[in-house]
Amino acid sequence: MPCRELLNFNTKWLYIPEDCGNYSQVSIDESSFEKVSVPHTNKLHPHNYFCEHDYQFVSWYRRHFTAKEEWKDRRVAVEFEGAMIVAEIFLNGEKLFEHKGGYTPFTVELTDKLLWGKDNVLAVRLDSCCHPDVPPEGEIVDYMLFGGIYRNVNLVVSDRLYLEHVFISSHDVTEEKAVVKAIASVNNKMGSEQDFVVTHRLLDQDGKVIREISSREEQIAAGETKQVLCEFEVNHPHLWNLNDPFLYTVKTEISGQDNVESRIGIRSIRFNENSLFELNGKVVKLTGHNRHQNFPYLGGAMCDRYQREDADILKYQLGCNFMRTSHYPQAKSFLDRCDEIGLLVFEELPGWQFIGDESWKQLCYQNITDMIYRDYNHPSIIMWGVRINESLDDDDFYTKTNALAHELDPTRPTTGVRYLRESSFLEDVYGFNDYHLAPKGELRRPNYHPYFVSEYLGVMFPTKSYDNIGRQVEFARRHASSLNAFYRSSDMAGATGWSAFDYNTHIPFGHGDRVCYHGLTDIFRIPKLAAYVHQSQVDAKESKPMxxxxxxxxxxxxxxxxxxxxxxxxxxxxxxxxxxxxxxxxxxxxxxxxxxxxxxxxxxxxxxxxxxxxxxxxxxxxxxxxxxxxxxxxxxxxxxxxISVRARAVKLEADYSTIEANGYDLTRVVVSVVDEHGQYLPFCQLPVTFTLEGPGELIGENPLGMEGGRAAVYVRSTMETGVVKLTGKCRDLDSCEIQINFVKPNGTFVS
Missing domain, CATH: 2.60.40.10 (Immunoglobulins)
Structure with missing residues (x-):
């Protein structure tokens, strides 16, 4: 029996930014549709001064594909990692599924509706309008949601007796041994009762099998799901930690039929009697920042390359050992990178202050379930957030969310973020947004235990990259003072500053230009002076002297x-x-x-x-x-x-000189106006104009005004390999030209 196939379904989509009742049908006029790849935003935006109404509309996506004859006896499903905000899925004109919520994944079964060996049409009606009945909305939200099929899409081909989920956890962890528990959730769509055996193989990073264990023979009725538990010991485990985030691979299969690979880290976590966090029995002071998934121009529709890059920025440029996914589950590739580099994560359900009616709450329960099911195996995740950010107390609701998280995952503590100094403490760890003493760069002492500060400072002293130097330095000094207050506290587990990056928001917040300037970097991920306060806190032996x-x-x-x-x-x-x-x-x-x-x-x-x-x-x-x-x-x-006294040239710096020609991979290009020494001019606001030659696409404003002497655009690939030349010009300054190579993409794509 063939193994499971996970096929890239990101390419060859057709898109139209309008609604029409017949767009779900097989035979329609597609001449007005645009060819796109996902991740895709339903509308490109300037990096500031735009409105949420610009992306709040209904659009359609269509994808033609052939269902291979050899798949006929197998299960075929499509996995959407994220589509904002209400998605209706049609196959060959028939509605199969509807999903509400833009931050969690969903899977649509296609098997019984496919035309084998023929053209099939998968259509998505995507409603990105404001939906008060769907979290996080209900009232105003301090961040923009954007629109589009903005995360990856995969086509899964497996046996009809298949692994729905594999949950793996480590217990009784010491340097001498650890117990690994693996729960395989098996689904039977074969049409009759089946006998099966689940086998798990633990592999190290060299591919060597460390342990292998099989269940007894099990039976499962047609149409049912069954969970099978296996336990095994690992002698002298290589523990996952911050400076050595060692990852094992667990290969799970059912009687040689379906198979799934899971990456895991063997580690122990707990909050001790002194309210401090321990990783593998050693105290770790949790220091980090909040992250929004917001990128300029594209909103949330960013490829894996830069989801992963954000994790690197947090750890290596901003000195984090910990971060919060404010205020929703974030991209799988981002969390994968956190696993790889040893960056601890607090992940929370979607929401911002508002609590809705019972149907709204039911979606919250589903969001928690989907979040934990997707991310259970990430060793980087140490807490689940089960409370709507900054909401008032609702003991009945939060008793249920807390119990649900513990039922789904008894191995991790729960937490909840509030601005209330006194609040019902139903979770395992108390999260508090501490802005009360921000003008002094201070933090309040914990009044519950365990306790961590989930936000501090940024809201109270927004600072733009082009503000006068006095404000920028004061912003940095206040960050240093807040960190000092955190390290002074002997019973405060952690503190995450608000925020890592500037982000787009609604008109009641920020400066009216739809940007919150609370970040340690600007929206382009270019660091402000305060970023170096945090970077300097990492010991030179762990990173490098700076x-x-x-x-x-x-x-x-x-x-x-x-x-x-x-x-x-x-x-x-x-x-x-x-x-x-x-x-x-x-x-x-x-x-x-x-x-x-x-x-x-x-x-x-x-x-x-x-x-x-x-x-x-x-x-x-x-x-x-x-x-x-x-x-x-x-x-x-x-x-x-x-000293800088005159503008001399335009400078273009691409993060990557080679990207994949898949229509969604891209590279950031940092744009600067520099002096005769090559230094950017911190008070320059001159516009830079671009020309692009070759099979690529410029994403960003053209011309682009500098902010503090710098800004950024993106160059995105098409489906064509080749070389792209990007030139930047400004007045009579020396221009700059760079080249970016588009190469054949990796992976297996759906034709």
Missing amino acids: VFIAKYLVPAYFEDHEELDQGYRGRTYVFSNCEEVELFFEGESMGRLKPDDEAFPYLPHPPFVFEVPYTFQGMRETTHMEAVGYIDGKEAARFERK
Whole structure:
């Protein structure tokens, strides 16, 4: 019997941004439809100043495909990872399924309705309008939902006796041994009673079989689902942890028929009697940020490459060991990457403040079920969020959500996020959005245990990448102060700042341009100065030594910051994970300092604060400043700033020079206007105009105005291989040209 096939169903879709009653039918005029690949947004947007009504409409997607004759005795289903917000699925004109909610996956059985060996038409009517009856909506929501089939689609071909889910957990974990429990959920669509045996094989990263175990022979009636439990011990397990996130593979099969692969990490988690989190018996202070899945221009419709990239940014650029998927389950590929790099995750159900009626709550229960079923095996996930973000107490509702999560997954604690200092504590861990002392960069002491701060700071001091340097530095200083308050607390398990990235929102929030500027990076993922506070908290032995001067070197250096002291000396912050930093101004040492332990006594790596003397003669074109970091008395890192006095050129930097020609893969291109030293100009707002040659598509505004000297666009592939040339021009500045290669895509695609 052939093995299970997981086929890429992202390509060759037809799309039209309008509603018509006959679009579900097989034979229609498709000349007005556009050829697209998914992930797909129902409408491209500028990165700011647009309205949610722009994407709130009904659209249709159609996909022709041939159901192969060899599939005739097998099960065929289509898996949607996410479609916003109400999806009706039709096959050959017949409605098969309806799904409400844009953040959880759903599967549609096609087997009995297919035309074997012939053309079939799968049609999706996607309603992306506002739906108060579907979470998270009901009232205003502080983020945009967008529209489209915005996550991956797969076609699954398996035996009709198949594995519906495989849940794997580790227990009694020590360095000497661990117990692994595997629950296989088997579904029988064979039409008659079947005998079967479930076999699990545990493989290490080299593909070596470590353990193999089989169940006894089981029987399952036609049309039923049965769960089969197997347990086995693993001697001297390679434990999954933050710095060594070792992943095993479990291959599960039914009597040589259907098979599924699951990646797992063997680890133990708990909140101890002191309210602190333990991973494999060792205390970990959970530090991180909230993430929205919002990208410029595309909304949530981003390919796997950049879902994964966000996880890397969180860990390696923003110093996180922990993150919150605010305020909904996020892409599978994002969580896969968290598993791979050792980034802990708190995942929660969709919602924002509002609690609806009983039918609305039923969708919440379904969302929790779908979230846990999909993500049970991710070792990175340490808590399930079972409370609507910042909602009022509803003890009956939250008793049920908490019980449901524990029933589905007794191995993980539950939590819930509120802004209420006093609240019904029904979950295992109390989550609190702490903004009360944000102006002072402080956090309140825990009043429940276990306890973590689920949001802090950003809302109370929004900062744009092009704000004056004084505000940007103050934003960074407040982040350092908030982190200091967190590390001071001996009974606070964790703290996640609001937020990692700027994001699009509705008109009542933000600055009126539909952007919330609460992030450590802008919406393009370009870091603000505050990002380096968090990056510097990662020990140099775990990442690499770094040093960063949190100020631009401009002629107004002593004016555009803060009041000078009576000695005419300006304060300059340097963020570093080194033991000492020496700052040079015009080649003259401003001192070799230890970190400021007096102002930030609890931070792992406090800022370095230098007093730079004011010069009435101003600055010359050769003026420069340099910071040198030392570890064990030796130079470990260096950072330099030179004075910027004129715009010289456009600079284009693509994250990837090679992407796949599948119609949805893409690369970000960071665009800068730079000076003669190659430094971006922090106060530049000039527009850059692009031309693109070759089989690609430019995603973004053209021309694109700089924000603080930088911004970004994307270059997306088509189905054609080749080379794309992107050129950026601005006034009479030197232009810039880059090349991006589109290569044959990996994977097996549905024809």
